[in-house]
Amino acid sequence: MTTTVSLLPDGAGLALAAELLRSGALVAFPTETVYGLGGDARSDLAVARIFDAKGRPRFNPLIVHVPDMAAARAFAVFDARAEAVAAAFWPGPLTLVLPLREAAGLSDLVTADLPSVAIRVPAHPVAQALLRAFGGPLAAPSANPSGRVSPTRADHVLAGLSGRIAAVVDGGPCAVGVESTILGLLDQPRLLRPGGVPTEALEALLGQSLPLGGSAEKPNAPGQLASHYATEAPIRLNALRPKPGEVMLGFGAVAGDLTLSASADLVEAAARLFHLLRVADGLAKGRRIAVAPIPDIGLGRAINDRLQRAAAPRG
Secondary structure (H helix, E strand, C coil), X not given: CCCCEEECCCHHHHHHXXXXXXXXXXXXXXXXXXXEEEEECCCHHHXXXXXXXXXXXXXXXXXXXXXXXXXXXXXXXXXXXXXXXXXXXXXXXXXXXXXXXXXXXXCHHHHCCCCEEEEECCCCXXXXXXXXXXXXXXXXXXXXXXXXXXXXXXXXXXXXXXXXXXXXXXXXXXXXXXXXXXXXXXXCCEEEEXXXXXXXXXXXXXXXCCCECCCCCCCCCCCCCCCCCECCCCEECCCCCCCCCCEEEEECCECCCEECCCCCCHHHHHXXXXXXXXXXXXXXXXXXXXXXXXXXXXXXXXXXXXXXXXXXXXX
């Protein structure tokens, strides 16, 4: 059992975090979406430790985080289309799945032996500072046990992974609150996961609608497993009022014991989603959580994706 230390996002804290990462240890850090569990993406040992700490299936690929486009081009092949999308949305909550560059030097565990790589340039200043202090690519899935609710605060990370990772850099709450949108650009553009960049914005840039891609059986990007983001309590969706014994998670005009956004603001709802799911789970104590309807537009599409996976039957 490792003693997990909490680090401040200052020069000393980031220097120690980078030193730990260079030694093959795991460090959780904030991004604008959720906290990521970082390990050296070039090290088989470090990446294996990520899978072990999370209890994550090894056929499920990881996202590689880099500080800028120059670093991204070292690991992925960008065509003109990918360059345009990256220019519009990076740094930010968008992951691109692109052809893996030959001799990229990434661990095969990162890509799940696929000929593609999921890569992103995060916007969070602490993530940017850590990547530059470390000086290499970080594989960083969400910093929580696999299949459970993603962490948007440092205490969420510690609740799930304390004793299993070396450190967490505490950068406060994450602003976006749901994971990055994943866009596949291997052939026809495909939406592999809705997330922090609204699908409509990508469709406007590309000039076409985006079909869904990927599968739970053979995921080609993170976040495609049918059951994910699970609470202890079962979840009932599209509820207009609670049934006896349920904890109600409201939205807009539908009131609740807790409310994602009283003003029906999808940005606010996304930022609060994972934290309030955790709070509701604690209040429910094994009873059911009821969730108000969320419009399936903009960030609402990402919120509904997470809620549907949270409510899915568990194997």
